[in-house]
Amino acid sequence: MTTAPPLPSPPRHVAAHAPEAGPTPWPRVVALAAAVAVGLTVLLAAFAWPATRTAPRDVPVAVVGPPAAVEQLRAAVEESAPGALDLRPAVDPAEARQLVEDREVYGALVLDPAAPTVVVATQAGPAVAQLLTTAATTATGGSAVRVDDVAPAPADDPRGAGLAAGALPLALGGGAGAVLLALRIRGNGRQAAGALVLALLGGPAAAGVLHGWLGALTGDWWAEAGVLSLGLAATSLGVLGLAAVAGRAGLGLGMATVVALGNPLSAASSAPVLLPGGWAGLGQALPPGATVAALRAVSGFGGTGAAGPLTVLAVWAAGGLLLLAVGAARGRRHPA
Template structure:
């Protein structure tokens, strides 16, 4: 065996170290994806309540006993006001107590998991068969469980990661990588929106509006990762990809709702592109854009951050290129 081969063997980590590292990575993946689902429960879910003050107080007591800290109640004058809060995305549902029978209003399009919890609670609210349940903003008939939108979370994240990884490997020019990332975001967003809306029937509303949200999400992720790779090399790309995959995807709330995630983590998820995209998609597709302002601002900030990182990477590349050209000229002389 040659000296070079011995040196290469010495540089390789021991087998036990590789096994420990792989086990740690596997454990992190399990925790990232299983923990939010295993600890899913209502936490300060906003609800509207309409009815006499004593009845509202009784409902609050009942909910606190059934699910302590699960709901944040807001009193409204009547059923119409409750429906308006739901349609404005200020509440996930409502309880109406000003009629002969209690009525629970849900919005499965805002979050099927929350609607299911409210439906279960409705059965306990009246001794003669429970409360009436009305889905004010239902999911599409072709996808009544919202499976398409929930499953679409992973392609959104993978699209940005794969684009950044492929462009860094296949395209040498930094500006061309950025152009490629934006172009892919547009084509990928149009394609994903078409599949989810026209084939699976998971979306409603404006096709271009839904596609625009997906485009922003893919572009925000891919440009951010490209900028990190430009500045930090492969380590930057790996770090950014890990954040988007291990935090952004499981904390997006697209399979349930941000308020169903462990305390604080749902809020963090909404500050990352996958979570912001999920909330914006629900708002644009089912609520005529109501509640989409904040997530669109988050996506815009990530887009700007990605462009800034790419700009810094370009400046860093120029600074390194100037001394290299000067050294080459010196050697040639």
């Protein structure tokens, strides 16, 4: 009767790297809890600070009327809200209205004693339209003012709540998709392909919800779907690119930039001109803000003003692809 040979003993290096037994050390527990608390504080500040500091700051507004009336309005605005409005004289009501349609200004005040009128564009920012309507009523001593809205809010979403509420899910969708691809898909080329598939499927789906179901957008459906797809591609590829060159630290940095910083500064619930100082420019340079700005342009203005935001999104998408290529080349030179 033969006996089985004894099993070989495991190599010493395996035993040396075996997982530690017993509970997690207390310093690690405290450090993890403290890190979560710090992250929560940063996230709360990022979302609450822009909301509490939203106010009109040099909002460009065309004004038409007798010189004495224009100067009186200017003095009244500077006394009641210094620096709130940037009044720009226009030749006549037609020119003032054209300036609003061309997105050179946010609105116009026509100081006609017989028929005072305020020209607004609600889809450029409902908060600004309401502000200008109030300013026009104050300028005329409380008398009735005719409101001419060149880009009225959607009938199914008069407060613009759909786009404001949709900005965060769009940012999270692109960012979380990038995290999932980075952690579960091997190969930078395959990760890029996954991000593009996400964008091509997610854009039309989001347009179907915001335009077709909720009625929060009123422009050309295909143009809106294209903007949403480009926005998702910019977000996901940007985060993936950072992960490709900086690992999990880059993944965390990308998510923090897109969600914790980009979404509060997107001005989806107000307008960039109402954000503090240079934060408005930073918000428009990030994918969430550029996506919202491009959607407003194609929904309410037939694409006028969309070139800048679309360029920002294209740069983010191309930059993400470039970083993925750099990460792939570095991996070929130094394989794990």
